[in-house]
Amino acid sequence: EPEVTQTPSHQVTQMGQEVILRCVPISNHLYFYWYRQILGQKVEFLVSFYNNEISEKSEIFDDQFSVERPDGSNFTLKIRSTKLEDSAMYFCASSVAALRPDTQYFGPGTRLTVL
């Protein structure tokens, strides 16, 4: 069964460094999403992406964040200058969205630790 994959599974970085989290959505899906979950807290929406542009973003998704679909298969989340409070689990999701409401399929997540 097709699934969303994410790399790396765990990323440790120093505060102020840039990180890129990578995701490979399910191949026939058209909508892509990033979510984060701080340890012990609820999942929070960051951004949705369709047709090579951001379709919606939350207040969390400020200028430090950017997303890209560089090659038609990967979907990346970049954090330019990481802060301690960026430490969280980051989930990528994708959906077909040909018919609303659509099921979003989540990847296994990348645990980001900022020291």
Next chain:
Amino acid sequence: KNQVEQSPQSLIILEGKNCTLQCNYTVSPFSNLRWYKQDTGRGPVSLTIMTFSENTKSNGRYTATLDADTKQSSLHITASQLSDSASYICVVNYFGNEKLTFGTGTRLTIIP
């Protein structure tokens, strides 16, 4: 204020027993409500999606109900199994946008 409230926060039941998890939401205007299962350290997995016009939706041993008038939903699990141990998250979608609003979840533990 959290727009999606779930209860109980945690629940422990014996294997084979049934249980019901509750969700209250204030999201408006409302488009659809979803239930997800999340194993520890893993991504959420979709169980059911209901639009505002649906009252119930089943997926195997999982049955979700929705009352859009009272803004309440429940997830009923029958004949629980050890593999049902996970967090169950109620998720609500605003009408007209793609943002999903997540509840804090109910942590369910099944004991043999």
